[in-house]
Structure formats: C-alpha cells, structure tokens
Amino acid sequence: MSPISDAIIALESEVRSYSRSWPAVFDRAVGSHMYDENGREYIDFFAGAGALNYGHNNPVLKKVLLDYISDDRVMHSLDMFTTSRQEFIDTFNELILKPRGLNYKLAFPGPGGTQATEAALKLARKYTGRESVISFTNGFHGMTLGALSVTGNSLKRGGAGVPLVHATPMPYDDYFDGDYPDFFYLERLLTDSGSGLNKPGAVIVETVQGEGGINPARYEWLQNLSKLCKQHDILLIIDDVQMGCGRTGTFFSFEEAGIEPDMVCLSKSISGYGIPMALTLLKPELDVWEPGEHNGTFRGISAGFATATATIREYWSDDSFTKSIKDKGEIVAKRFQSIVDVTPGITVTAKGRGLARGIEMASGELADAVCEEAFKNGLLVETAGPSGEVVKLLAALTIPEDVLNAGLDILESAVATVASGELANSASTISKTEESFA
Amino acid sequence: MSPISDAIIALESEVRSYSRSWPAVFDRAVGSHMYDENGREYIDFFAGAGALNYGHNNPVLKKVLLDYISDDRVMHSLDMFTTSRQEFIDTFNELILKPRGLNYKLAFPGPGGTQATEAALKLARKYTGRESVISFTNGFHGMTLGALSVTGNSLKRGGAGVPLVHATPMPYDDYFDGDYPDFFYLERLLTDSGSGLNKPGAVIVETVQGEGGINPARYEWLQNLSKLCKQHDILLIIDDVQMGCGRTGTFFSFEEAGIEPDMVCLSKSISGYGIPMALTLLKPELDVWEPGEHNGTFRGISAGFATATATIREYWSDDSFTKSIKDKGEIVAKRFQSIVDVTPGITVTAKGRGLARGIEMASGELADAVCEEAFKNGLLVETAGPSGEVVKLLAALTIPEDVLNAGLDILESAVATVASGELANSASTISKTEESFA
C-alpha cells in the first residue's frame, strides 16, 4: 500500500469528513492507540465516536472473536435463532436488565444506531396512533429520514432533500442557562387545546447530547421529563446509542436518574469490537409488532452477539468498571477545568459526565485549531456542538490512566498553543490598531 | 447452551420472523451448509437473504479476516483513511469499475442496504431539487422511512406509523403480463402537464425483484426505463443490494442490459462474509454533498473492506465466476421448470435470473407448506412475493453442484409431497361435496 494516494482519494465522495481533519492512513490499532501506515502512534480520544468503548481490538474480545471465526460459527443469520444470539439475549437479561430491575423485550432493528431510533419511532407511532414526536434542540439521532427528522443539525437536515416533518423541537436542559423552568413551554403546549401542537406519541432524547456538544441533562430534568410523559400518555424513548454501554459510568446512561424509559436505543459499543449491531429495548406492553413488520438483513450479526456477550461478562458483572469510568471521568473533569481556568476568553467551560467530556471553546475555529494542533502532536480528538465549538473527549472506557494523562497533556498544550497564538493575534491586532492611530 | 428456551424466546420482540419458520438454533456453518446446536446439517438455499453470496465462512475470506484481526488492524474507523479502505477503493475501481467502463465515485453511507438507498434518495433530491420519486410495484428498498416510502409491501409500509409520501408506484415489468406497452402510463404522466404527477427527481428500481417475488425485468425494459429517465432529466438509481455482487451472474445486475445508472446501491454481499457494509456509487457530477452532510458511525468497517477486497480479487478478476453462476442458474432453471411441469395447478411458473430463482406456487399457503416440508428434510428455503407465494432460491454462488442438486432433490420432493397432499385434500373435498348431495 502506497502513501495517501490522491487518485484514490478522488474516487471517494466529497461527503467524507474525518479524513479531512486527520490526513493520515491508519493501519493498526490497540487499546487507545492507533498507528498509521508509517508506524506513527496516535493516542485516541475519539474511540470510533463512541463505538469503541472497550478500546481497539480489546484482547478479551479479540480472543472470543478469533475463536468464533476459527470455529466456523454462524456469522450472519438475520433473525434466525443461533446459539450466540440466544446466549446474548440470556446474558443481557441476566446481567444487565435483571440486576437493574428493568423489564424490556429486545428487538434487533438492523446494524446501526439510526435503525434503532427508526424502529423505536415506528413502534411508538403505531402503538399510540400519533405521528408527531417531540425532539430536543441539538439532539442527534441518525441520518435516515425518520431519525433525521428528530435531529437538530441544520446541515444534516438540509441533506434530506424533503421537508422533515412530524417533529417539534423543544429546549433541551439548560438551553436558556437555567433562566426558565423546565418544560414550561412543552407543558403549556400539551395542556392548551388551542396550542397548535399536534399531540405527540413520543419524546426522544439523549441523557447527554454528544454530537450536540457534550451537554449533560440534569437528572432532575430527566425525571421531570419522564413525569410529564407519563402525565400526558406520551412514550419516552432514550437514545442511548452514544451514551449507553458505560460511556457515562453506568451501563445505561439513565440509571442514576432513576427513570425507566418506555424504549431504549443501543448501538455503537453494544458489540464491543466495532462490529455494527443495534438493539431497541421496549416495554413488553408496547410489543404490538407483527412478525417481520420491521426487519433488515443485518439484524443478527452473530459474531457481534459473541463479543457483546463477552463485554457484558467481562465488564458488567459487578460495578468495578463503573467505578473506574467515574474515576477517570473525574481526572478529565479536573484537567479540563484547569485548562479552562488558565485560558479565559479562549475557552468557555468544561462539561460532561463520565467519560463523555468537552471543553467549549469561544468559537468553532478555535476548537478546530486545538484539534489540528493536537493531531500534529499525536492525539486524535474531534469537535462537536452546533458550531463545532466543543473539543470532545470520548476516550475508550478502558484507557489506562497514564495514556489518558499523556493525551490530556497533549490537549492542554494544544489549547495553550492556540491561546498564545490567539493572544498574539489579538496583540498584533491591537498593535496594528494602535499604529493606525499613531 | 440449552435447547431452544421458551424463556429466552419470550424476551425477544414479536417482530422476529425467520425463527418462526425454522425453529432450530443454529451454531456453525460452512459453505452451503448450516448446523444446528444438535449437529443436524441443513443445506442453505437462503444465503443470508443474499448477504452470503460467497458461502458461509468462505475459507479464502476467513483467512484474510483472521489475519486482519490477529494483526490488530483497524476494525472501525468511520470515514478516516485506512490502508484497508484505500485498498478496497483502489481494487474496486481497478477490477470492477474500470473493466466495465464505469465511472463512479464511492460513498460509504452506513452499514446496511437501507442506508445505501437513503443516501441515494437524499442525494438525488438535493441534486435535482425535486422531492418526488418513482418506485415500482413490489419493489423493496429498506425499512427506514426514506427507503420504506419507495417499498411496496403493505405490511411493512403500515409499520411506518406516518403516511409515506413523496413516492408514486409505477407498474414493474410484466406487471400486466405483457398486455400493455412498457411505461405507457409513466411516460404519459411525465409528458402531460396536467397529469397531477409531481415531477420526480429519481426512479429507483431493482433489475430483479427479490422480496417482490423473483421478478426479473427484461433488459429491454431496463433500457427503455433508462432512456425515459434521460429524456425527462430524471436520475436512475439501481438498487443492487440483493441482485448485485454476482447474484444474477455478472457483478452488477445491470451489466448485460447495457445501461449505466446514475447511482447504484450495494450492500449485503459486498463485504462477502456477512459483515455489515454498504456502498452507494454515484456519477461524479452528482457529487454535490457537503462534507458530513450524510454520515453514520459504521461507514468504515475496515475488516469488511479487507474481506471485500479479497472477494474481488478471488472472484472477479476474470469471468470464470460469472460463467459458473450462469451454469448453476441454468441447472436450477431446468429443475424448477420440470417441477412446474409435473405439478400444474399447484405450481404456476418458474422464474428468475442467474442464481436468483423462484417457483411461483398457486398460493402463499402452498409455498409455506413446501418450505416447511423442505425444512423437515434439511433444506433452508424461504418464500417471497406479495402473498409469499414464491418459493425463492438464493443459494450461495459458490455452492458445489452436488450440494445444489441435493437441495433441489429435497425441494422437488417437498413440492411433490405438498402437491399430493393438496390433491388428496381436493379429492376429499370433492368426495365430501358429493356426499353432501347424496
């Protein structure tokens, strides 16, 4: 394989994005490190946008996967029964659902997160007989038409090519910096028969918005949302595609809020090895589907079931993993806060929960500059937020503390470099301005 | 793992379907054989609904995959450059596109076929500025809202929970048994400014409808459709998710028709090993996407790139694979025709192209009975068509002739058994009727 070939790049659609920020050709990856074709090492604070919570090529899962493949076990099976599928269902129920007192049926809606949300929305509409759904500002739920209609980003919405309808955006937690009471507008619309709001069948929400800029909703806000839904007979769908599977510390991101959603969407790290898999959990009483009413070719990736089962057994049999995620989350929180403290004006705030963390910069340009500087120094970190203004850390949950700190060092230094350049620019602007008055 | 556990089954949503027809728990699979947890062997005429064109755990691909995983190469990478991604793009261009004189850019729209069609529809609408799309009776394109709106099946459409709009169904080839000229209605609607048809931006079509009942469109029909699209400045999208990757003999199913679609959707067997992967091909001039305007977590499954590259090198470097598919297709065609010939009234017709073949039965009940009987005798074969009236063969393209014939023997015998039972029933019905007059 040659170095990055322009001819090959030209064959790919302009829609590609990450390869623009990170112009390297990656080849190998282990844990929280990636290596490009020239052997250069990078620390990974991106983790496949949350699809690699257990790190790259996690050795426990790797062994399971190699054995699975070596033994010619079933790789692809739609929704046929397979030993690995049944084992996954059983393990998920015994080690994840039961200990948390949760009672859900499992549907495998296809390979990606967008299928998990599409399936949830379809079922919510069928069950309630209502088309309308409440979404939240800066929410992200997928790129197929049903999921895109509840997604906030205007660039992505614009790509639909048809008007996206049937969803009404409501303010996410803290959208007004705490100035107004929670749900004051939604509640009013729901209780006013003249409000013009089509009565919604469901609310879809992330407990921490990832793509939206690492915005954690307070537990109280989630509790109030849950209550409001119950009062008005509206189904509550938690999209845990990015924040589930331990990202915020607990397996489900909503556990500590003490709520019990009607449906939960999982994908990304559910297989644990980057193998596409998705899962929609539903309260048993909602299961009004006809056989085959929703389906898809890749709704039974049996190798994914095998690694998924292994992640549960390895990481979720007790609460030690949760503790370690929270500890590392605290490390990041402190380091981020100290970065923010020393670069006022350049950075705005540190935020997040568990190992979903962000530094909000004063602009998207500054955030880009930080990520570019970090990349030069061997760190993969990307931005989020409506203007790309948040530097986002989604490290593997298994990242060793020394690697985490090494990455944070690079990041801290990148912010400092950008800040000093920025200050220099400001200074030069000021001096130019002064000159012009001279 | 215990035998099929009712408790585990009860945890899964009622939406599951294949496990109802085939109440076995599968564990291993090699080539065209699957084995259940008790070691019972089944011949597979289903091939993952077309996702396993190269057979289960194909040894050539298996070696590539095991090496890939053993070497800790990048498994998941969104749209970052990776050596395996670049190698796939290069190989696809050199061995697939160039030899066929095709000029397309590649977009990786997510892990499943539905993402391939959603991306194509989104881009077609953006490029043309027109929302409306022409679909065809009994077409199948996916289960997310955009793809579902161009899908014919009423059960699946009903699951949407919102009105599916922006698509108008037109008669597929032979919908009227050749009684009317091709496109007489579509052409009239397009040329009549008072027709009430919203001018479409695109037409989406399968060259052989798989889920719709193994309906092959004549090449002439496809050619005329292509001409009509050009005349009216409408983009032609071929959904080759099930019929591409050699299913009909050639790599693309439209090659022998001599048409050049504006976009092509691939998935299912593109990775070759049942790993979820999808690809949307687009004429370069259509590439008006902004970076990230369409995206998705699983749009770069690097292990899939590796196996995909291996399938191309192994099977598509010359035309020997095409020849073998066609030869086996002819074997099936002859056997199916002879089955039809001996069971008039029970079977209606044999149809298909390459190794996408079907026997249309007189009813869905009869087709179910045949599949059930076949399953009892160790053959996995399913139905298709609006009433499930077609017994559908989608064997692996690599199936050895002896296994193919062994499966066909079981199928032939199953049809005969059903036919004799049916005749017995008819006889008994007749005799009962006669009795009632006695």
Next chain:
Amino acid sequence: MSPISDAIIALESEVRSYSRSWPAVFDRAVGSHMYDENGREYIDFFAGAGALNYGHNNPVLKKVLLDYISDDRVMHSLDMFTTSRQEFIDTFNELILKPRGLNYKLAFPGPGGTQATEAALKLARKYTGRESVISFTNGFHGMTLGALSVTGNSLKRGGAGVPLVHATPMPYDDYFDGDYPDFFYLERLLTDSGSGLNKPGAVIVETVQGEGGINPARYEWLQNLSKLCKQHDILLIIDDVQMGCGRTGTFFSFEEAGIEPDMVCLSKSISGYGIPMALTLLKPELDVWEPGEHNGTFRGISAGFATATATIREYWSDDSFTKSIKDKGEIVAKRFQSIVDVTPGITVTAKGRGLARGIEMASGELADAVCEEAFKNGLLVETAGPSGEVVKLLAALTIPEDVLNAGLDILESAVATVASGELANSASTISKTEESFA
C-alpha cells in the same frame, strides 16, 4: 370611471389572468350579453366559468334578490337558522333530492368550490381513517392546499410551495384513447398487497372535466368506478362544482350514469346569481363531524339561499329545462362537428356533454388565436386543457337559440380565419422551404 388605467392595473398582482385575454372593462350584463364601459356588446360563452348557468342578472332571480335586500332580510348568518336557509334546505330536499331518490345530508362548507372539496376530503379521511386519495389526470378541484393536492395542473400545483402529497393520480376515462381496459391499473394496485399504493379513503372525480379540457367520462366508466369503490370500501366523491346545476343537462351530472356517490360537491351556479355559495352533500352515515369541526365565516349567505331556492323552483320543478339544455347542447355539438370537419389539421375533435362543449385544436397557440379572434368580433370564449388547446363553450343554460347561434357564427368564423392564416403560414413555410432547395 376612466378607460382602462395602467396605473390601476399596475396595482393588481400579476396573478390576474382573464383580463389579459379580454382587455376590456366590463360594466353591465344581461342574460348572455356583457357590455363594456364603452357600451360595446359581447356574447358570453364563458358564463363565469360555470357560475352563471342561469345567465347574468336573470330577471326572476333579480326580483327575488332585490326584494330580499329591500326587505332587510338577513344577509349573513354563518350557520344560524334563517328563514331563507331553512327554505332552501327544504326546497332542495323536496325538488332536487327526493324526486331523484337521493338521500343526502347538507353541509355548507364556506363560500367557494374549493371549500366544498376540502370539506369532502376532510370528512372522507376522518371517516375512513385513511389519508390517501385517488385523483385523476387533468382533474381540477380547487386552489387551497387540500384541493390543490388532487388537482392535476402543474403550474397550479407548483404554486403550492410545499410538496403536495396524499394523492395518487390515475388515468381518467379515455386517457389512452380506449386502448386499455378501465381501471386496469387502479384495480391491480388495490388488489396487490405489494403495490406500494397507500390504501385510499376516497376517490374524487368530475363526470366531465371542465378545466381539464371538456373531457366527458362515459357513464359505463363512472359505473365501473363506483363499483370498484364499493368493492374496496373507498368513498366516491363527485366534484359537481362546474358540471352540476344543469351544466350537462340534468341537475346532477351523474344522474344518467345511475350512480349514487357518497359525497357530492356543489358551488358555482348553486346560488344562481354569482353569489359565492357552496354545498357538500353526504350520505347520512358519513356524518361523523363534531359541531364546528369544519366551519367558515361565509357558510350562510342568506341572499344566496333565496336566489338558490328561486332557481330550483323556476328551473327544476319539471324536466323541461333539462330538455332545453340537451337540445341546445345538440345544436352546439353539430356546429362544432361541422367546424372540425372543415378544418382538419387545425382542429382535432369536438367533444362534450350538455352545454359543456369543446373544440380541441391542434395546439394551445391555435386555441388562443381563435379566442382572440372571437373576442375581436364580440364573443367571450376561453380555453381549457393541459396545454390550453381546447376552445371551451360554457354558455348560460338559458341562452336563447338565436344568441347561441350568433355566438357560434362568430366562433366558426374565428376558427376559419385562424385556419386560413395558419394555412397561409404553412404555405409560406413550404414555399420558403422549396426556395431554399432551389
């Protein structure tokens, strides 16, 4: 009042249309004559696009109206009971519905025809629980969004500014010149569960398409449509806005077809004096409306009730009016046929029913030329059809035979003039062509 003032014209939106064809300022009108501000007389073959079936300022109705206004009787009353409203309902029931064996409830949906169709579509959707509606090529049902979505004309549809959805166009009678069986496509779509057609709640149709180009549906076609609707539990809505109130001879245009629609839309000539009024008739069992669920300010124009009652008493107490309309229709038919006979190549065909008659010209340009020439000679006649290619006669049903013949003389002469000019042009084209070869 000054002559046509450019300053005043410039104050009106470019959306105005008739004043472009007929650049005169009209002031008075009696029966089938209109007079412009300079006293010039025109014969009117337009009759307010069918709103003046009883002629301009019909003296019988004029007296009723003057008395009504002079006596200070209620002019405007929404849906309050008024003596004139109750009298109209009673008269309509006694003299129109009962003698025809029809059993409908009356709803007053607002002042215009578009309200009559919107109300019918809303009720059909509510009653059936299905959003989708079948419309027909070149149908015209109104300009508000609900009615526009079932209208064929692409210019008018384009004005909506939103995608018009929920309707699927089907071929109107004779759309293929009798080459294919009636409803072969609609019937197939309805019976095929994989067709992709959203099951419709209603069919909306005109018995003779007016704006669409004076296309009369055969009675047999209407009967078959009615049967098909019953078979598939679809409501049949006849839009009799333009073709009702005697235009085709009988009061309802569907009487002679012997069908009984589920709903009927009336407007235009229902008041008889050009006063805006509309009426939606519905089978009693369909009346699932809540009080006020559909309403509108001008749903009780009591002066309109008074004149409407007078039209019924004067014209519809026996069948003499029907006979006279048919006789005059025959006169027009003969004259139109003879025009067509003598101008082959320029004219295409004569068509129509009752006093809805048209001459299809070889092009919209020719039809415009005929109307322009007719206007110069004192005849008001307009075009219809998707390309404006039909010269359309909608004379008052009360037009005296001598006035009818005088108008027809002008029209005949206009066609002859256009034909001779056209032939001259052709000749000159030919001679030029010949010259170029010289």
Next chain:
Amino acid sequence: MSPISDAIIALESEVRSYSRSWPAVFDRAVGSHMYDENGREYIDFFAGAGALNYGHNNPVLKKVLLDYISDDRVMHSLDMFTTSRQEFIDTFNELILKPRGLNYKLAFPGPGGTQATEAALKLARKYTGRESVISFTNGFHGMTLGALSVTGNSLKRGGAGVPLVHATPMPYDDYFDGDYPDFFYLERLLTDSGSGLNKPGAVIVETVQGEGGINPARYEWLQNLSKLCKQHDILLIIDDVQMGCGRTGTFFSFEEAGIEPDMVCLSKSISGYGIPMALTLLKPELDVWEPGEHNGTFRGISAGFATATATIREYWSDDSFTKSIKDKGEIVAKRFQSIVDVTPGITVTAKGRGLARGIEMASGELADAVCEEAFKNGLLVETAGPSGEVVKLLAALTIPEDVLNAGLDILESAVATVASGELANSASTISKTEESFA
C-alpha cells in the same frame, strides 16, 4: 315558513354550530338588531363573527347594492376588469393605502378569509423557497388544509384527517403572563444552527386573536416580531381577516404598532355587506406569481367591490370613524371591567382592543351559561378561547351607544345571574359537604 322544523334540521350535517346556541330562525336584520321569524328582536354583539362591521343591511351600502343590481351591472366576473373592480382598487389605494404610506399590490384570492391566508402562505413559500411557517398558540387562520395547518385549535386540526405539518407553534404575546422575554425561544431557535427548526419562510399572526379568546398583542411585541422577521429574512404576514376593517379602531389593526407587514390578509368586513370577498395585500417585490398560478371562481364579486368602495368612502375618508370606534371600545372596556370587579372567581379578566372585547370567565361552562342567559334576554353573544371560556363582544362598529349600552345591560345581568346561581351552587355544595361531616 313554519317554525323550526325538526325534519329540516335533520337534513343538515351535525357540523352546524351556532344554531345550537341560538335556537331561533332569523329572518330580518337592521343595524345591530336581528329579528326572528316570530318578530322577536335581538341585539347583535356577534356581527357575523366580524363580517358585519358596518351593521346589518347598512342603509348607505344597501342603496349602492340595490342600484348596482337594479342597473344590471356585472355581478360575477372572476378577474376580468370591471368598472366596479377598477373603482375599488383605485379607491382602496387612494383612501386606504396612500394616506397610511403603504405600498402594496392587491390580489383577490377567492371569496373567503381562508383563501386570503392560503394565497399568502403559497406566495411566501414560493418567494422564499422555504416550506416552514411559524404560527402562534391559539391563532386561527382558516379551515382549508394550508390555513388549518397554522391554526391552533385541536378540534379543528383533528378534522383535517391528515397530519398537519410545515408549521411550528410559538408562544403568542403574554402566553406566559409576561414571565419570559418576548421571542426568547423563537430567536434562540433561529440563531442556533442545531436547533432542529426548519428555517421558516414566513410568520403568520393576528394582532388581536379573536377566536383564540380576544388576546391583544402589545404593539411592542408586534414591533419586536417585525424586527426579528427582518433580521432573519422571514416574511411577516398579518392576518387581518377579523381584526382589520376597523375592528380595533384603525382600518388596519397594525397601524398603531407602526409596523409594515410583507403581506396582509383581509376578508369578512371588506365588502361591508356580508358578501363574501377577500383580499391579499403584498409588497410589490413579492409579486412573483405567474398569471393564474392562484385563482378561483369567486375572486371578483363585483357587487362586493361596489359596497366595499362605498364603505371606504363613507367611513374611511377621515378619522372620525376611528375615534367613534375607540370611544365605544372604551365604554365596553369600562363596563366589562366593572362586571369583572363585582364577580371575582366567576370572571377572571376583561380584555381586548377597540370593539374586539372579551370577558374571560373561570370556565367554558360559565361562559356558555352567560351566553345562554343573554340569549334568553335578547342578546346574541358568543364565546371564544381554547376552552370557550371568553365571552366575546364583536358588535357592529356602527352600533349606536344606546343599543350598545342596552346590550351591555343584558350581558351584565346575565353574568350576575350566572354568578348568583354559581354561588348558590357553591353554597349548596358547601352545605352538603358540611352535612356529610355532621
């Protein structure tokens, strides 16, 4: 005419509403009095829901109308030029637009208010290329699908039978009792590229919501809305169908707010005599319509033009009419306030502007009781608001002060009667409660 006939009533659809509240058959009407078939007199505080601002059968207009009809002037003319149409346009421009410094083109969109709003919405969407529209809580704009989609009332929305999309409701002025800043939510959504709001082409708003419960927006709120629209390149449509033509004092209801909307919708009292007529005013630069792109049969009711011209000359040549409306508005305001003052708990607040006034009662049941009691005593007054909780006064603007006061006396007495009954009920409830503890 017999008394109210049950047989005749049974012929009308259940959708009728006013005749349920006022079970009388009205026959004659003069000024602010209506008379039933038995000669009983009623004071009219309803004025055709705002269609009779100049009173029933206003003698000035009556003379114009009788002369117009007697002289056989053109009654119906679509959009042909007529002397009365040109005179109206000229007069409207000279006496209404020019003195107010307004520059609009006129479009006649059909006979009713819903057509005026449909035409405005269609043009706004065509001009901006954006489908989405902002509407307000408890707004009312019409009953055809386009207008209904921006209307708040859930009963009426439910009647659509299709999901109403393309509009997002925002809080109207004072929706939160002044607790939050104006437009804090809309502004935030518009400036946040991740908000999920489809960028709107237009905002449609009433300056005082009539059907919504007589809610006057503060001028400051309207000014801020106008600024916000300009900042974000969104068209501002004022629906002045009910509040225009002097209802709030000035001809246009937005005059005193000092704003200049991009489009204005007029209907109801524009003809002045209850004759259906509508008008859409548009800034000249917005006039991108093609000829005939929006049309309708009743878009040129020439008798309506004649009376409309007469209303302008009679009432709007100077500001004396405005002064008289305001004076009478003040009378009502004081009387309403004093009613509210003496019935705390039963009444909530008095509100309104000009002669659009309301008393908000503690419940819809109480408001109904007041109207029923008023009717018994010869006053026609109806309710408004999402729960019908507002007793609404829309008297003719020409009502003499003595008649106004006589009506107010009846209303005051009705409230008192209801209040005393209510108090008695409460007392009896209390005593019963006390008994139960005894």
